[in-house]
Amino acid sequence: xxxxxxxxxxxxxxxxxxxxxxxxxxxxxxxxxxxxxxxxxxxxxxxxxxxxxxxxxxxxxxxxxxxxxxxxxxxxxxxxxxxxxxxxxxxxxxxxxxxxxxxxxxxxxxxxxxxxxxxxxxxxxxxxxxxxxxxxxxxxxxxxxxxxxxxxxxxxxxxxxxxxxxxxxxxxxxxxxxxxxxxxxxxxxxxxxxxxxxxxxxxxxxxxxxxxxxxxxxxxxxxxxxxxxxxxxxxxxxxxxxxxxxxxxxxxxxxxxxxxxxxxxxxxxxxxxxxxxxxxxxxxxxxxxxxxxxxxxxxxxxxxxxxxxxxxxxxxxxxxxxxxxxxxxxxxxxxxxxxxxxxxxxxxxxxxxxxxxxxxxxxxxxxxxxxxxxxxxxxxxxxxxxxx
Amino acid sequence: xxxxxxxxxxxxxxxxxxxxxxxxxxxxxxxxxxxxxxxxxxxxxxxxxxxxxxxxxxxxxxxxxxxxxxxxxxxxxxxxxxxxxxxxxxxxxxxxxxxxxxxxxxxxxxxxxxxxxxxxxxxxxxxxxxxxxxxxxxxxxxxxxxxxxxxxxxxxxxxxxxxxxxxxxxxxxxxxxxxxxxxxxxxxxxxxxxxxxxxxxxxxxxxxxxxxxxxxxxxxxxxxxxxxxxxxxxxxxxxxxxxxxxxxxxxxxxxxxxxxxxxxxxxxxxxxxxxxxxxxxxxxxxxxxxxxxxxxxxxxxxxxxxxxxxxxxxxxxxxxxxxxxxxxxxxxxxxxxxxxxxxxxxxxxxxxxxxxxxxxxxxxxxxxxxxxxxxxxxxxxxxxxxxxxxxxxxxxxxxxxxxxxxxxxxxxxxxxxxxxxxxxxxxxxxxxx
Numbered sequence: 001x002x003x004x005x006x007x008x009x010x011x012x013x014x015x016x017x018x019x020x021x022x023x024x025x026x027x028x029x030x031x032x033x034x035x036x037x038x039x040x041x042x043x044x045x046x047x048x049x050x051x052x053x054x055x056x057x058x059x060x061x062x063x064x065x066x067x068x069x070x071x072x073x074x075x076x077x078x079x080x081x082x083x084x085x086x087x088x089x090x091x092x093x094x095x096x097x098x099x100x101x102x103x104x105x106x107x108x109x110x111x112x113x114x115x116x117x118x119x120x121x122x123x124x125x126x127x128x129x130x131x132x133x134x135x136x137x138x139x140x141x142x143x144x145x146x147x148x149x150x151x152x153x154x155x156x157x158x159x160x161x162x163x164x165x166x167x168x169x170x171x172x173x174x175x176x177x178x179x180x181x182x183x184x185x186x187x188x189x190x191x192x193x194x195x196x197x198x199x200x201x202x203x204x205x206x207x208x209x210x211x212x213x214x215x216x217x218x219x220x221x222x223x224x225x226x227x228x229x230x231x232x233x234x235x236x237x238x239x240x241x242x243x244x245x246x247x248x249x250x251x252x253x254x255x256x257x258x259x260x261x262x263x264x265x266x267x268x269x270x271x272x273x274x275x276x277x278x279x280x281x282x283x284x285x286x287x288x289x290x291x292x293x294x295x296x297x298x299x300x301x302x303x304x305x306x307x308x309x310x311x312x313x314x315x316x317x318x319x320x321x322x323x324x325x326x327x328x329x330x331x332x333x334x335x336x337x338x339x340x341x342x343x344x345x346x347x348x349x350x351x352x353x354x355x356x357x358x359x360x361x362x363x364x365x366x367x368x369x370x371x372x373x374x375x376x377x378x379x380x381x382x383x384x385x386x387x388x
Numbered sequence: 389x390x391x392x393x394x395x396x397x398x399x400x401x402x403x404x405x406x407x408x409x410x411x412x413x414x415x416x417x418x419x420x421x422x423x424x425x426x427x428x429x430x431x432x433x434x435x436x437x438x439x440x441x442x443x444x445x446x447x448x449x450x451x452x453x454x455x456x457x458x459x460x461x462x463x464x465x466x467x468x469x470x471x472x473x474x475x476x477x478x479x480x481x482x483x484x485x486x487x488x489x490x491x492x493x494x495x496x497x498x499x500x501x502x503x504x505x506x507x508x509x510x511x512x513x514x515x516x517x518x519x520x521x522x523x524x525x526x527x528x529x530x531x532x533x534x535x536x537x538x539x540x541x542x543x544x545x546x547x548x549x550x551x552x553x554x555x556x557x558x559x560x561x562x563x564x565x566x567x568x569x570x571x572x573x574x575x576x577x578x579x580x581x582x583x584x585x586x587x588x589x590x591x592x593x594x595x596x597x598x599x600x601x602x603x604x605x606x607x608x609x610x611x612x613x614x615x616x617x618x619x620x621x622x623x624x625x626x627x628x629x630x631x632x633x634x635x636x637x638x639x640x641x642x643x644x645x646x647x648x649x650x651x652x653x654x655x656x657x658x659x660x661x662x663x664x665x666x667x668x669x670x671x672x673x674x675x676x677x678x679x680x681x682x683x684x685x686x687x688x689x690x691x692x693x694x695x696x697x698x699x700x701x702x703x704x705x706x707x708x709x710x711x712x713x714x715x716x717x718x719x720x721x722x723x724x725x726x727x728x729x730x731x732x733x734x735x736x737x738x739x740x741x742x743x744x745x746x747x748x749x750x751x752x753x754x755x756x757x758x759x760x761x762x763x764x765x766x767x768x769x770x771x772x773x774x775x776x777x778x779x780x781x782x783x784x785x786x787x788x789x790x791x792x793x794x795x796x797x798x799x800x801x802x803x804x805x806x807x808x809x810x811x812x813x814x815x816x817x818x819x820x821x
Contacts, residue, residue: 032777033726034751041614042689044645044724044778047751055726055751059540068587069536070529077528078520081657084598084608087666113473122474125672135681144681146793147557155681155795157672164685165666172668175606179479182505182604233675233685237664243595243612246686253780256684257691257799258791260773260781262731264740269784269819277821279786281736281769281807284559284816291466291566297702302461327475 043250089223097192100213128200130156160201313382341387478506483569487702494572505604521660524589547571549647578623602656645723645752679793690723691801694774705812720774736769
């Protein structure tokens with residue numbers, strides 16, 4: 001239908017510019033199938049709502065003025081939930097924490113995933129490290145790394161090399177960390193861990209080096225921290241012109257994002273850095289095939305499930321312990337690994353119970369949970385049972 | 389009676405095998421006419437009574453909530469250690485089996501799922517939604533109160549901005565499901581946010597909205613006010629039923645066409661402000677690093693995109709014979725607007741023909757395309773290229789790479805190439821320099 005319209009436009013324009021047919025076809029075709037309006041902030045179009053229609057959808061035109069359900073929240077309710085913080089420090093709570101305390105908390109609750117000193121590990125985000133040096137235009141040089149099948153170093157996206165603002169680090173940790181027990185840290189503890197991570201990135205605030213056990217972070221200091229890559233982002237999202245800057249950026253998608261052209265015959269694809277290297281067919285070199293569940297396409301009956309009652313410790317294990325013990329990636333004995341558990345059990349089951357309750361090595365007490373002694377023991381029993 | 393169906397089926401032969409066996413005694417292979425009954429053993433599936441035709445079926449209320457046929461047990465979401473942290477499946481993503489879908493609606497149990505702290509289970513009786521900040525009258529709603537507002541339904545594609553992220557440096561996955569399955573399309577029902585805001589009185593200085601989830605990750609994102617007032621919805625239903633837990637039950641944000649990460653699940657709070665928040669997922673993740681060393685911080689609409697779903701690695705042409713007329717089918721979509729057309733290339737992008745759109749053609753939704761093709765048994769480099777009513781044309785790998793490089797992770801929409809072998813097998817390749 002639309003294609004027909006466009007053909008009509010072409011034919012009409014060529015043969016008889018002044019004909020009413022051409023005018024009608026052009027006005028029908030110009031805004032697209034659903035009378036789209038260009039210039040949306042995302043680079044796309046918007047569609048009008050008129051005469052009970054929104055694109056192909058009908059809608060009820062009757063006024064919704066006066067429809068109001070729900071109630072006004074109390075001041076305390078808003079206070080309880082409105083705890084976000086802005087880059088300028090608005091919303092940050094009172095409190096303070098030292099790098100020394102942060103070190104202790106980090107080692108106990110964060111290092112198991114994020115690695116010693118924030119150095120990363122086993123797929124969880126790296127928080128510190130990476131080269132922060134900039135080129136003459138102020139761009140972090142290593143962020144320009146472009147990997148070719150692992151031949152070059154990846155651009156490191158740590159707090160020190162990549163993150164835009166430091167206030168996000170505080171809210172992230174307080175609201176979403178530690179991963180298995182989010183919202184368990186106090187404001188003081190969160191300031192301490194934030195201080196420790198900033199310190200590991202070698203940052204300073206107001207000329208004061210944070211990489212010092214004595215350094216104490218609080219609201220006033222955190223809002224003054226300027227991260228090295230603060231200007232490493234675009235389009236501009238700050239200030240009164242932000243949304244117009246964003247609109248302009250997405251309007252020029254060929255320049256800023258990459259766009260195709262609708263060539264139909266003997267098309268040439270721009271190739272290589274010189275724009276001349278002819279494209280070739282690249283096949284899969286190392287196929288990622290560790291897929292869960294494994295690939296299978298048969299239309300057959302599923303294998304019979306094993307029956308039985310699940311172990312009393314299994315559910316708590318899944319919730320509180322599986323994050324670290326499901327595989328040996330974090331150095332913890334993996335459930336199902338017979339040898340690892342034989343080694344763990346050498347000093348007897350009571351020793352394993354005690355370690356799981358009091359913590360051992362990289363493992364925090366009770367795996368960071370608040371489960372009772374009995375529940376922890378049931379989890380240990382399940383893990384031992386499942387690893388025989 | 390104890391004979392299983394598989395034994396029964398082993399007696400039947402595929403059409404290709406049939407032609408191989410009969411080619412020397414018959415000319416049917418050359419003419420492409422379906423098998424005459426005289427040259428093939430009678431099919432036991434026709435000649436015998438079936439088990440299901442000779443026994444009483446299940447009682448109709450055996451499954452008060454219905455489940456797919458047991459024979460479809462392999463049609464499931466799949467994931468990979470690469471899409472998680474060290475194999476931990478709480479912060480991970482599972483992919484929709486696109487090869488097994490028909491039409492433009494994804495069944496709820498197959499809708500791709502991305503979580504940052506596991507699938508939360510919210511008690512709907514304890515659910516509260518707060519809308520506050522730069523509004524004259526802040527509000528708190530229960531689920532029942534939210535559902536009292538007039539509803540709207542939209543068929544919308546939801547796509548993770550990481551869809552195809554493993555393919556920036558070259559092809560890595562061997563299936564359609566793993567290459568492009570971080571998306572799905574469903575009918576979503578809820579309240580247009582503007583309907584609520586009209587009554588709350590948005591203050592003129594409100595320029596941004598923070599949307600915050602209530603799960604362990606407290607996922608939060610910042611949206612510009614223009615989008616909020618255009619078509620953003622607060623949804624509670626998916627394909628006619630309540631949202632699934634993994635889609636944010638009981639309520640999620642829906643920003644039509646925009647990256648799924650912005651469509652915050654387990655939605656708890658909307659705050660209006662005059663500055664952007666620099667939320668958790670607007671830092672090291674969900675920002676697109678380009679070759680310049682700078683990163684696109686706010687990246688909204690999913691780009692114009694398409695993929696051929698038949699054939700694909702999971703649905704090859706190995707059963708076809710030369711001369712067979714077969715449908716090439718696929719999906720096209722654009723977060724910027726409505727798909728206007730799709731072109732198909734058989735030679736890796738040198739020459740193109742126009743495909744046909746079919747079925748519903750809706751903004752920001754999957755759109756099916758179709759092309760009838762005469763199979764010749766020759767190797768092909770099969771591609772699709774979509775374009776939309778926002779003047780977007782899907783780029784080649786080189787066209788996209790030339791502008792943003794290969795480290796951006798997000799918003800990859802380069803043309804996908806299926807290499808079809810002379811035997812009809814299909815593999816994932818890329819045409820690139």
